[in-house]
Amino acid sequence: MARNNEKISLLIEKLKSINENIFFDLLVDNLNNEVLEKKFEKPFNKNSIFFEREIGIVKKIDESNKEFLRKLIEINNSYIEKKYLNAKKNLNLVKEDCLKEFERDKILRVNGRGLNPEQMIMYVLSTDNLVELLNFFKEEYFKYIEKLEENKRKILEKELFLKEVVEELENQDLEKEFQECLDTKYKNVKKTKYKNVKKRNLEKLSKKYNLEFNEKQRNFNVSAEFISFFDEKMKEYFLMRKNFKRGFEFFNINSYKVSEKERDLEEIITEIEGIEQENKFLNSGYDKLEKENKKLKEDLRKHRNKEAEKTIEKQKKEIEKLNIQIKELQKKIENMEQDENVKVVENVNIKELPEGKAVDLTNQNVKVVGGRWSQKVIEKAEKYAKEKGFKIEFIHATSVFRNSDKLKNSDIIIFDTSYNSHSAYYKLKSYGLKIYRISTSNLDRIRNLSK
Numbered sequence: 001m002a003r004n005n006e007k008i009s010l011l012i013e014k015l016k017s018i019n020e021n022i023f024f025d026l027l028v029d030n031l032n033n034e035v036l037e038k039k040f041e042k043p044f045n046k047n048s049i050f051f052e053r054e055i056g057i058v059k060k061i062d063e064s065n066k067e068f069l070r071k072l073i074e075i076n077n078s079y080i081e082k083k084y085l086n087a088k089k090n091l092n093l094v095k096e097d098c099l100k101e102f103e104r105d106k107i108l109r110v111n112g113r114g115l116n117p118e119q120m121i122m123y124v125l126s127t128d129n130l131v132e133l134l135n136f137f138k139e140e141y142f143k144y145i146e147k148l149e150e151n152k153r154k155i156l157e158k159e160l161f162l163k164e165v166v167e168e169l170e171n172q173d174l175e176k177e178f179q180e181c182l183d184t185k186y187k188n189v190k191k192t193k194y195k196n197v198k199k200r201n202l203e204k205l206s207k208k209y210n211l212e213f214n215e216k217q218r219n220f221n222v223s224a225e226f227i228s229f230f231d232e233k234m235k236e237y238f239l240m241r242k243n244f245k246r247g248f249e250f251f252n253i254n255s256y257k258v259s260e261k262e263r264d265l266e267e268i269i270t271e272i273e274g275i276e277q278e279n280k281f282l283n284s285g286y287d288k289l290e291k292e293n294k295k296l297k298e299d300l301r302k303h304r305n306k307e308a309e310k311t312i313e314k315q316k317k318e319i320e321k322l323n324i325q326i327k328e329l330q331k332k333i334e335n336m337e338q339d340e341n342v343k344v345v346e347n348v349n350i351k352e353l354p355e356g357k358a359v360d361l362t363n364q365n366v367k368v369v370g371g372r373w374s375q376k377v378i379e380k381a382e383k384y385a386k387e388k389g390f391k392i393e394f395i396h397a398t399s400v401f402r403n404s405d406k407l408k409n410s411d412i413i414i415f416d417t418s419y420n421s422h423s424a425y426y427k428l429k430s431y432g433l434k435i436y437r438i439s440t441s442n443l444d445r446i447r448n449l450s451k
Helices: 002-018 022-030 033-040 050-062 066-085 091-104 117-127 131-158 160-170 173-183 199-208 224-303 306-340 375-388 401-408 422-430 443-449
Strands: 212-214 219-221 365-369 391-395 412-416 434-438
Touching (some): 002 022, 002 066, 022 050, 022 066, 022 117, 050 066, 066 117, 091 117, 091 131, 365 401, 375 391, 375 443, 391 401, 401 422
Parallel strands (some): 365 391, 412 434
Antiparallel strands (some): 212 219
């Protein structure tokens, strides 16, 4: 038992020597509400919020709690082995794949997938696997820490009061002085303001706290209850300082890592608002033309002006065009809203769609729907398609509905189930298209599918 505790303490020490806040990152990377409730429900108050529980977990780990660290390691390592390592043994391949994931800067909690350097660091140190890549993972983690520090600086520049509080709490002089004072039995206090306290000030303190003051020995006769009360309050104060620093670190990490998803949503909302504004403008133009058309009809009835008849016909055509544009924009808005609500998951299960056999893709218009395709692999796929005499285009899993017209005109759909949705499949199926399945975002799967 003692040996196990030593190993746990050593692992914590190794991780915190890399960065004292590394466990904050690991919790943000690995935990969502569901996982936290399932794995860490017992030790915490049910009324406590997610944020409070995260801080509580870090506190337990700081205390070398074997159970808590084991759970975090289990969650972290099982996710890495299942999603990213599999049976791969080639170190260069592992390094390349990890780097791609690091560059994406995604986290499981927000994006449904994602891999970060600190997760790999914990994996290496807790398993002794991939030790050859440990320095590489550390270098990538330090790059992230620089970004995090920049994010912290921006936050504190905007909130000057918060900046002052953080600087004060990061200053450990008070805690050191307090401990030194205790260690030397209050005699060698370094700060001048605490040395040679004037008699009248000591007398004031005795009156304030109702204490007996021994002038000769320059000390107070203090009750055990008073010391006990003072001790508890000092503990609470230092704990409050520590928890605030913990809380701010969590706030900084969350604001940096979670903001990406928010930015994506903002871009979609902005795009929708732009289309709605354009739609409003077109409707306004439509109303104006209707009024002019009505007036011209009145003129026609009165004067039978042939020129007016021509103008009316011309404006009828313009109105028809505007009607078509409005309908197209309304459909585009509807499709984008549908895409926004699509539930994309890892390894979507489509039982009626088995892994596709080889087909002739020559002269075919091919669309690859879903999956996680890097730009580099997409370029390789386009080059391969050109060599084999067919066209290929990649459609993101969250962009199926807005690309419905493009997909309808496809000859063949390659449906990537590694990252996709049921709603996307049934939408494609309704078009009556030829659909073939692949289960991994890998160019070899496309090569194997092509005769």
